[in-house]
Amino acid sequence: MNGKRTPRQQLETLVDDATEAVRAISGRELRRLIEDSGREFESEVAWVSRIIESNIEKPKESLIELSRQALKKRKNTKTSFKLPDSAETRRRLLERLKASPERLPPSLTMAFRDVDTLSDGDIAGILEDLGELGLLDSLDDDE
Secondary structure, eight states: OOOOOOHHHHHHHHHHHHHHHHHHSOHHHHHHHHHHTTOOHHHHHHHHHHHHIIIIIHHHHHHHHHHHHHHHHHHHSOOOOOOOSSHHHHHHHHHHHHHOGGGSOTTSOOTTSOGGGSOHHHHHHHHHHHHHTTTTTTOOTTO
16 A cells, blocks of 8 residues: 555544544533633534534435435336246356346345355345346347
């Protein structure tokens, strides 16, 4: 590693240092510092509380709401993928997917690294999951 820190790393260090400095100060001393600077202690506490709430609580709620909306949308979306009838066809399909990882998002963990050791039920389950996610909708019919 070259030792050069990114601006984000520098900012994280600055925030960590500031946090530690505030933690090291007693409540009484912190109040005195704020009031000596001409600010009202209660309004500063309220301001910090609003920052914390807006940066922690709201995103959690919005992420949950976004997840709910995505799930609702996904439930209303029908997939065009149909699971092949024969176990051998399903196994070949999974082997082709393994050999062509560009068909699947790079963030997808490949649970089927060793297709030979998977049972027919495992393969069917993996393909069903991928199909439900809409990741197999673009497969050609001849596959």
